[in-house]
Amino acid sequence: MKRKRSATDEATIRVPLFGEERELVCRVRLGRRALVELLPAAREISRQVAAVATDRETARGRSVSCRPGCAHCCRQLVPVAPIEALALAKQVGALAPARGQAVRLRFAEAVARMEELGILDRSAPPGRLALQSVASPGTAAWEDVSRRYFAAGVACPFLDAELCGIYDERPVACREYAVTTPPALCERLDPRLEAVPRPIHTVEALAGAGAAVAGLPGAAVPLALALEWAGAQRGGARGTYDGETMFWTLLEQLGTVARPGTGSAT
Numbered sequence: 001m002k003r004k005r006s007a008t009d010e011a012t013i014r015v016p017l018f019g020e021e022r023e024l025v026c027r028v029r030l031g032r033r034a035l036v037e038l039l040p041a042a043r044e045i046s047r048q049v050a051a052v053a054t055d056r057e058t059a060r061g062r063s064v065s066c067r068p069g070c071a072h073c074c075r076q077l078v079p080v081a082p083i084e085a086l087a088l089a090k091q092v093g094a095l096a097p098a099r100g101q102a103v104r105l106r107f108a109e110a111v112a113r114m115e116e117l118g119i120l121d122r123s124a125p126p127g128r129l130a131l132q133s134v135a136s137p138g139t140a141a142w143e144d145v146s147r148r149y150f151a152a153g154v155a156c157p158f159l160d161a162e163l164c165g166i167y168d169e170r171p172v173a174c175r176e177y178a179v180t181t182p183p184a185l186c187e188r189l190d191p192r193l194e195a196v197p198r199p200i201h202t203v204e205a206l207a208g209a210g211a212a213v214a215g216l217p218g219a220a221v222p223l224a225l226a227l228e229w230a231g232a233q234r235g236g237a238r239g240t241y242d243g244e245t246m247f248w249t250l251l252e253q254l255g256t257v258a259r260p261g262t263g264s265a266t
């Protein structure tokens with residue numbers, strides 16, 4: 001079936017959340033699409049799941065303590081999916097010249113700081129993603145570099161007066177992160193900090209979808225490296241892909257299923 005480029009369709013999906021399956025509805029963009037056009041569906045799924053997780057915490061007497069102007073978490077090493085890194089680069093490219101220059105400078109300063117901290121190899125070419133851990137290899141690596149990065153107090157390049165400068169376009173990790181403990185624990189990344197549980201892993205799923213559809217790296221990009229990494233991409237990252245295929249690939253990565261007879265992205 002031939003569809004117009006502007007066409008979207010609605011899909012009902014089932015997501016296993018906290019031991020039960022929930023139905024969520026989201027829009028699917030049909031036809032040939034750039035990779036970044038998968039983000040609205042991913043964000044919508046993430047938003048609905050986060051609402052369930054937050055309601056569950058509230059029902060247990062634990063309310064979210066995050067407030068505007070509290071941005072300790074914006075000094076963390078935020079993971080973004082490669083598709084999100086492409087979107088952030090596009091976002092910066094669309095800024096007014098002076099603002100764009102200021103944001104690019106902040107990105108460059110954050111990357112330089114990562115090099116000074118020994119988190120990044122100075123000699124690696126643009127597009128580098130390997131982080132240098134001083135902990136044991138494997139999963140501990142991200143945690144180790146996260147702690148060293150946070151201790152250095154490097155603010156996100158998008159942070160303005162402790163508010164997010166790209167709030168409506170912020171990465172999924174920023175959307176999903178919420179805590180129920182006092183801000184003082186966030187300020188020192190205290191191990192007693194309690195985050196609202198994430199029953200799905202949208203960043204990882206988006207990374208997996210980008211890898212499966214376009215051959216992008218299957219792992220997250222540190223937000224501070226997003227511009228440098230995106231600027232080094234050619235080929236698959238710049239291509240267009242079938243919107244339905246991207247959507248279903250994302251669902252596979254999320255471990256969700258379409259409700260029989262109602263998944264309308266056909």
Ligand code: SF4
Nearest residue numbers: 074156158159164174
């Ligand atoms: S994108 Fe916005 S919310 Fe996310 S770390 Fe940066 S300033 Fe904070």
